[in-house]
Amino acid sequence: MKFRRLPVRQLASGDQLSIPVYDFKGSKPGAPSVYLQSAMHGSEVQGSLVLALLIEHLQKHPPLGNVRIVANANPLGLNEKVGEYTAGRFDLSTGENFNRRYFLPTEGFDWAKFQKHFFGAPEEKIFAAFRKELKKRIAARAQQQAPYADRLAVRLQLLSIDYNFCLDLHCANRSVRHLYTPAYAKDDAAYFGIPFQLLVPNKFGGAMDEVFFSPWWTLAEKLGTSIPVQSFTLEFGDHEIASMVEAKKDLAGVLHYLAHKGVTKGKPKAGHPVNCELASYHVVHAPVGGITHWVAPLGKRVKKDALLARILVFRERPPRGEEHLVHRAPEFIGHEEL
Amino acid sequence: MKFRRLPVRQLASGDQLSIPVYDFKGSKPGAPSVYLQSAMHGSEVQGSLVLALLIEHLQKHPPLGNVRIVANANPLGLNEKVGEYTAGRFDLSTGENFNRRYFLPTEGFDWAKFQKHFFGAPEEKIFAAFRKELKKRIAARAQQQAPYADRLAVRLQLLSIDYNFCLDLHCANRSVRHLYTPAYAKDDAAYFGIPFQLLVPNKFGGAMDEVFFSPWWTLAEKLGTSIPVQSFTLEFGDHEIASMVEAKKDLAGVLHYLAHKGVTKGKPKAGHPVNCELASYHVVHAPVGGITHWVAPLGKRVKKDALLARILVFRERPPRGEEHLVHRAPEFIGHEEL
């Protein structure tokens, strides 16, 4: 195992922020490789705990393919504190969400020319040429002056571009475990053992998983190739919570996927996740401010028209009042005025 | 029940922040009275949920003594957001902790003169004169220009000064339920049914409970009277968590105390809390930054020398390494370098 810390920002104080990079060389030539990173939003500590366990595991059980691990991928986000809170979702200087700043290297790509040039070529030749082109563009971008979030993103793209699979470990504020998977990889993703899967189409919104798979998915659409990469955003529960008990379970799922894909040894076992198209994923906005008190249980089905939450506002009227508080789920949160 | 919203701050936008005040008139003349407030630090939402249930309860079961309830005592703190976090522990403009700005009305008080004047007088006469004096001083302070935290504090002191008991409902970041009680009131406090009690001496550090009991405790010390007031800071678990299930239990404890003290009807039942002198309460500081992973279970006894927590830092060495990580509790947190 090879360890480095790569500097990613020189602070005003003259000190350096850096990211730790662990490289495990695979024992089996030609075996598929994986890149993993955690905590791009700083507060997503569970993913880093899982990676600590994975590093420990791989030291005892060397992988077949190459494995690169970047734990705590975003030192600025991790260090951003307000009170005891880690305010690492966005850059406090700019408001930019750290997972929306990746650079799509196929912007302005001449697909027609590429298609013509490689017509009838074998896949491995096409893939090698395409990866080389992506890498060249990412490297050029990395030379440009840019805000921290953009520079960090492109650095992580350079670190991951040579790998077959990319696992980006996140957490959500309060949430059940779920993941974002490109729709084409949903059967493989079942090996993670995560109960809920959001199926993502070939669309780029600036996130790591998208920027990793989207160029190759587009290539497949344009040239009729297979898709040689997979990438996922894994949401390992509530942010700011580091649970060793859960981390062992989370790691087990990651290892099932890696064994299934041939990166590590082992007998993989698939789960039976609930799949949901991203288009069917709804965000519910509170109609008023107040103290939100959830009624619907997290991670369970709710009936249409069921009340999801009450919002407590202190007014004269008694609390938990009239039945007009019950609204149609999932479009509205019911709220009450006390 | 009488309801008002008292304005406490005019914002730069011209809008008003206000606090909701609920007044229940007691049915039994001369019965003891209670003042309750919640969420002085904004994020302490559980206390506000408990007060919502208490309001509902008192509407069905009118109290014997007067009850005043100020839910969400600090609108600025409640509205201060960074990410989804409520950054209400201190004023983001000034850094001032909202529960350290109360005004001690006995500052510069001429105890000798007061003692001489009331020598041999009956307690009720002394108490009435003393309360009048406190009130006059608080009212004078309320006229002065001051930062928001100071002005709010003195407003809340004016609202509570006429009551016998003061319950200030808080939460801590992640914590078991516990309370701060003036040492002289620890047997009464057992009725709250809260498992851990911190016994506070007669010292003023700027907090609501202290400012409420300290003048009267000092009076007792100087003139040999009894102490006619009690006040407590109740810590209802983790901040940012509103749990209806827990709120019902929390309310039950509050009602046991109130029944025990004669403010409400009911058959009070005392608990068996663990008592701890404030001087024996230790804060443990992390020696380095990192991802803290608690080993010691929250709310349970730990052995001397036991490891309390691990701090994960990504370095080359393997995780969960040498046994030098085990330190003497409670003075150090063990930490490891990965």
Next chain:
Amino acid sequence: MKFRRLPVRQLASGDQLSIPVYDFKGSKPGAPSVYLQSAMHGSEVQGSLVLALLIEHLQKHPPLGNVRIVANANPLGLNEKVGEYTAGRFDLSTGENFNRRYFLPTEGFDWAKFQKHFFGAPEEKIFAAFRKELKKRIAARAQQQAPYADRLAVRLQLLSIDYNFCLDLHCANRSVRHLYTPAYAKDDAAYFGIPFQLLVPNKFGGAMDEVFFSPWWTLAEKLGTSIPVQSFTLEFGDHEIASMVEAKKDLAGVLHYLAHKGVTKGKPKAGHPVNCELASYHVVHAPVGGITHWVAPLGKRVKKDALLARILVFRERPPRGEEHLVHRAPEFIGHEEL
């Protein structure tokens, strides 16, 4: 003059945030109308001072056309404080820039159908139908649940949609006075007397000025009509600075433009601004953190290759050292290590 405060957000504390709206009815039927707003980013106080003077002016000198003024358009932004700083550029909850959340009402618009339907129709008929359609779409959007920044933006769009001109008053952090003008309106914009003009093409990036002119500019492109609206982002110097002396000058420029366009009486006078295509506007990113000490004078021409700024970092080497610090403007900031 008619005055209202429109509620735009109910805070967690139950209090309301609102925006002040001043309506002046024009004395001359059919005269062009103007909508003005200020401080969308909270800290842009100079614009609000200018609007205060404008309100005063219009009370003495009633306008020919209708004038609507929304001073402090964003109460949340204005009230967001960290230290003495007004952190109103983005929503501290979400990171969203308040001037990037406007809703483009022509999204999915069937231009071909509209074109066919109004072929050969007189402009005023086309304009009336188009404005009606825009208004309908904005009103529908305003009904949807959405985060505060989005809801506020659409409310301001509804307030402004009936006006001919839109002046959105901003400030930049530290800056000379400049403005963003749609390229087609640059000669009219010269009446503001602002020395620097950025010429904006028909592109929508989420800002108020763009959302106001872009649908009409596209209409002109599609149907060959004239463009009946104009909108500008005026940058009135440094944010957080309210200068009465400068406000009077800023107001004079606004009044020259309004007189020129027939909204108010007066003898308009045009200035001679420097025009710059938006594509030629460069943002310079600091290559390292440090204390930036500007060398290039603000608002003055700098030569190609001139040093723009030094960045002071405390290292062993002496300050203001070697000449390698001189870089090609405007692509790099020179920096030195002390």
Next chain:
Amino acid sequence: MKFRRLPVRQLASGDQLSIPVYDFKGSKPGAPSVYLQSAMHGSEVQGSLVLALLIEHLQKHPPLGNVRIVANANPLGLNEKVGEYTAGRFDLSTGENFNRRYFLPTEGFDWAKFQKHFFGAPEEKIFAAFRKELKKRIAARAQQQAPYADRLAVRLQLLSIDYNFCLDLHCANRSVRHLYTPAYAKDDAAYFGIPFQLLVPNKFGGAMDEVFFSPWWTLAEKLGTSIPVQSFTLEFGDHEIASMVEAKKDLAGVLHYLAHKGVTKGKPKAGHPVNCELASYHVVHAPVGGITHWVAPLGKRVKKDALLARILVFRERPPRGEEHLVHRAPEFIGHEEL
């Protein structure tokens, strides 16, 4: 000149924050020594610019006495950003003001015993013993686990304890140049050429200047010795402003003081500052929120009863209205409602 970076905090990311320390050895044995630091509140960049120039100066003109310089004394404060603002006045985790956390080493000191022991001893012997005792206590404190602000403060105390003079370079938000001087040193302080001096009594409020002089002042009071140290808080104008033109003037003042005290060579020249007892220093609190528009000129005398500022709030009434806005300075800010 000797240069070091001392680590003062290990961040969660594993990176180190450090402070740069420059040591110049004096050419004249026994000459008085000086310790300087800047930017304890992060945003006070002007002081750091002055120190950069001082380092440059001392390299060309070596001092007679020892000089220690800690530029950017607080890396956490310097790196704390919200928007483009440096939020370094207090620790965003705790709200603690970075210049209120110094440790008074004479707390619990047995003055009577010390006095008895050194009765009749020569001053240099007393001073040496007293400094040794202070140092021992500070070093012991530095071993304790504590929050960052406390640990940093005690580190800076250790770095400065051996020096005769301490210059702590600060800035205020918007301000004229002024300084805090212990009352006994006001004639020497006049050499700084700073127009306004606040005369501080022997009271400890947690700041650097106080913790440096207070033990020695108390020693003088108890034992009748002279006071061998001086320390000052110099306020070099607005924070967040780095002006080279002003820095040269600021440096000139510092050098006049140092030459006057024999730390450097040169012909010192004293200024004629306005002196003001700290007790006569008034802070004015805004009675309402709004856009403050200063009427009283900064740094100039205002008459009793003069209006200091207007606070603009958008209400229906016309701006700059009735004369009841004029209040007695300095107790109130007038405010108006528009």
